[in-house]
Amino acid sequence: MKILQITSARNEKVKRWRKLSTRKGRDEYGSILIEGEKLLGEAIRAGWQVRSVLVSEEGREMLDRLTHLEGIPVYSLYPSTFSQLVDTQTPQGIAAEVVVPHEREPWRLTDGGPVLLLDAVQDPGNLGAILRTAEAAGARDIWLGNGTVDPYNPKVVRSAMGSLFRSRIRRVKLMDAIPKLKKQGYFVVGTAPRAEKNHFETRFPLKTAFLLGNEGRGVSPEVEGMTDATVRIPMPGEVESLNVAVTAGILLFEWVRQKGRESR
Template identity: 45%
Template sequence: MTHTEIMSVQNARVKEWAQLLERKGRDKQGKYIIEGHHLVEEALRAGASVETVIFSLEKGLPDGLAGLALPGAVEWVGVSQAVLEKCTDTQTPQGVLAIVARPQLGMDELLAGEHDLVVVLDGVQDPGNLGTIIRSADAVGAKAVVLGRGTVDLYNPKTIRSTMGSMYHLPIVEADLGLLLPRARERGVRLVTTSLQAQSSCYDTDLRQPTWLILGNEGRGVSPEVAALSDVQVIIPMQGKAESLNVAMAATVLLFEASRQRLM
């Protein structure tokens, strides 16, 4: 495997890579950066559009990575520790990064595919919550995750780390929910939102038919505009004294309940 080497943090390419740590840079370049052996391996295995793998010359390229890429499809660049540190937001860089082109998946492709069980997020703000929800969706075999406007950037390094590679296992689509949800309903999808004021328990609600589970912002819940589009509002019954569940926990409970019903 041949590779090029970059040692200086002043190199123009290094400055471009570092810009991917900010949303503005990611939007401008249409790319994002991932870090660590596990994530880079998942991206390569999934056939994501990995353009460049950047590795520490000091540590060397982790075993097995080169064999996962098609010959000539990926550029390999060995760099100094200083370059690695400039291109990461973690305190101790793991020694391997990758530059990946953002996938272009839109509403039409989503609606044309299988939409049996989908999670829809309306303004979820915390990167850790988004990552956990994606992992839970992956765990139950959900068909997609939809990110409505106001939801945290999927390609934020903190979000990417918290998905633990699950972001490469199912489609994740950014969409205007006001446009998407009515189109989904026309295709026979049932739109289910969570609400602390709901009368229906999620355990008494039929989640076996094509269902999109809609979850809202950590503090405000689902927005009134999106709630107005839903077919049914459900509550997760709680026997204890907690007022509510964290949004990622609520999504996980609903996903596994939908999965349980489908396996009966």
């Protein structure tokens, strides 16, 4: 494997990688910069195209443990330059530019699993946790409405811990997407603290779409009015609401529990 040395922080490739820290740059190049041996391995196993690999001195030894890097350019950077490109305080020594798969036409779903609809979820950590929880529950389709944080934000990528690469993420207008889901037989469920039924009392069919909203404002009234049912999560404690990622987990695993019972 040939490793090319870059000695200047003003190198054109370095400038390109630096732009990937912004949404504008990611949209311009159609790629993201991921950091760490584990994330790179996850991206490769998920079939994402790797454009280039970046290493500092301490990252070179990791190259021997990664497969499927044949023909991919590898660049060695000074530690100071490498640390300017990554988002962590303690750089892991290896990063890569990977191509974001093209978002295909989202309306046709074939596996009948649950869908998550996110209305203006803004915290990157929340979205990353939702992606990981959704994968654990078997939900691969995550549709992001207007105002939702960029799913390729470095903090989302890091907190999703590889689940991002295996999720089918689509950015949609929920007002358009929900009617098309319903035409495919999906049952759209929202949450509200004063809903008549709690989530244990509501049957979630195989084709269920869970609608979750902004951390502070919840779901917009226009979108909320398109749901088929609204449920509440019983909370005996003295709190007003749950974190949106926790809510996603509770609803998804109730769906899992119900499907398990029905299959016995």
